[in-house]
Amino acid sequence: MVVGGAFLTANDAVLKWLTGVYLTGQIMALRGLFVLLPIAFLVWRQGGVSSLRVGSVRGQGFRAGLVVTGTFLFVTGLEYLPLADAISITFAGPLFITAMAAAILGEAVGWRRWAAVVVGFTGVVLIMRPGSGAMQWAALLPLAASFTGALRDIVTRHLAGRESSVAILAVTTVTVIFAGLLTLPFGWQPVAGPDVLLFALGGILLGSAHYCLIEAFRYAEAALVAPFKYASIIWAVLFGFAIWGDLPDAWTLLGSAVVVASGLYILHRETRR
Numbered sequence: 176m177v178v179g180g181a182f183l184t185a186n187d188a189v190l191k192w193l194t195g196v197y198l199t200g201q202i203m204a205l206r207g208l209f210v211l212l213p214i215a216f217l218v219w220r221q222g223g224v225s226s227l228r229v230g231s232v233r234g235q236g237f238r239a240g241l242v243v244t245g246t247f248l249f250v251t252g253l254e255y256l257p258l259a260d261a262i263s264i265t266f267a268g269p270l271f272i273t274a275m276a277a278a279i280l281g282e283a284v285g286w287r288r289w290a291a292v293v294v295g296f297t298g299v300v301l302i303m304r305p306g307s308g309a310m311q312w313a314a315l316l317p318l319a320a321s322f323t324g325a326l327r328d329i330v331t332r333h334l335a336g337r338e339s340s341v342a343i344l345a346v347t348t349v350t351v352i353f354a355g356l357l358t359l360p361f362g363w364q365p366v367a368g369p370d371v372l373l374f375a376l377g378g379i380l381l382g383s384a385h386y387c388l389i390e391a392f393r394y395a396e397a398a399l400v401a402p403f404k405y406a407s408i409i410w411a412v413l414f415g416f417a418i419w420g421d422l423p424d425a426w427t428l429l430g431s432a433v434v435v436a437s438g439l440y441i442l443h444r445e446t447r448r
Contacts (some may be wrong), residue, residue, distance in 0.1 A: 176403035179387030184410035186380035187249075187258060188418060190371050194254035196370070199247055200358025202377075205366065207352035209378025214348060217341040217386065227342050231334060238330045239350035245323035246351060250317030258415040259423045262407055263407065263431040264303050264317040269438040270295040271325040274447075288444050291437045298433025301426050331389060340389040344382065348400055405435045 193202050218226055227237055252261050272290045274286060303314040334343055366374070391400045408431055415421040423431070 176388065176391040176400045177406050179391065180404055180407040181385045181410050182380045182384035182387065184258075184262065184407045184414060185375050186384060187253065187262065187411070188251055188414040189377040191253045191258055192418070193249060193370065193373060193377070197364055197366075198358055198362060199250045199254075200355045200361065201363045202250055202355070202374075203243075203246055204352050204355025204358075205374045206381065207348050207378045209375045210344075210348045210351075210382040211378075212375075213382035213386065214297065214341060215344050217344075219356075221341055223338065226339050227345055228339070229342055229346060230337050230433065232329060234334050235338065235346045236350075238327055238334065238343065239347045241323045241327040241330065242347045243351050243354045245320040245327065247354075248316045248323070248385075249320040252313050252320065255313035256317070257419070257421040257423070259408065259411040259427055259431075260302060260314070260427055261317045262312060262411040263423075263427060263434065264299060264323060265321040266405060266408070266431070266434045266438060267295065267299050267318060267321040268325040268328065268404075269441050270299075271322045272329065273441050275325065275329075285444070288441050291440045291444070295434050295437030295441075298435075298437060299432040301430030301433060304426055307327060335389060340386055343389055344385050347385070348382070402439055405438070408435070 190202060190206075218224065249261065249265070262291075271293050273288050299318065303318075331343065391403075412423060415423075
């Protein structure tokens with residue numbers, strides 16, 4: 176999970192570099208083509224085409240749709256937000272999972288976890304700072320992406336017991352490429368030579384990251400591995416400062432600490448249950 180988070184954050188840094196030039200759909204499609212490279216390597220290592228066998232078409236399709244939606248929201252948000260801010264807001268995922276457990280799954284959620292959800296969303300508000308000059312509508316995009324990501328993690332855990340990791344990754348990648356290609360009539364830009372390398376780097380990082388994350392959910396319960404996602408904020412701060420000179424302000428750091436603490440407490444309560 177830690178390695179996957181590092182790869183994923185590095186990929187996000189590459190995406191932020193590209194968002195000022197290319198449409199979100201173009202980035203999704205071209206990067207997705209390069210994700211096929213690590214997938215091809217994994218297929219070769221895991222016994223050939225048979226490793227791509229799909230058992231649950233509906234489950235795979237639902238997960239792929241969630242990834243397409245979340246990717247579009249998050250990549251668009253990266254164009255307008257510092258990297259650390261965008262990633263911090265996506266940490267609201269465990270809060271959404273807890274809220275959905277009560278509202279959708281009918282699971283009994285005690286007052287402690289509900290209190291943690293309220294406190295956690297207070298942290299999100301601190302990061303977004305509504306009513307201030309720092310508040311941007313784009314901050315809602317990674318928040319919505321965290322909701323789709325929460326659903327994706329639930330579906331991934333369900334699928335991992337029946338589907339191979341490479342099959343899950345392949346179906347999702349092909350769907351993302353196709354969704355990106357649908358934006359071709361809306362003004363794709365010619366790709367500059369050096370940017371081809373960035374698309375390739377982003378694709379390889381993304382493919383490697385998602386494989387690591389899927390494997391993490393395969394071998395351990397979500398409550399055990401999910402807290403390690405929060406290591407991504409460290410990578411985000413490092414990449415943001417090294418590339419753009421961005422450092423999170425006090426409100427972002429405080430809000431991030433509140434969100435992370437709430438998420439860890441929720442996972443602690445779920446583990447005890």
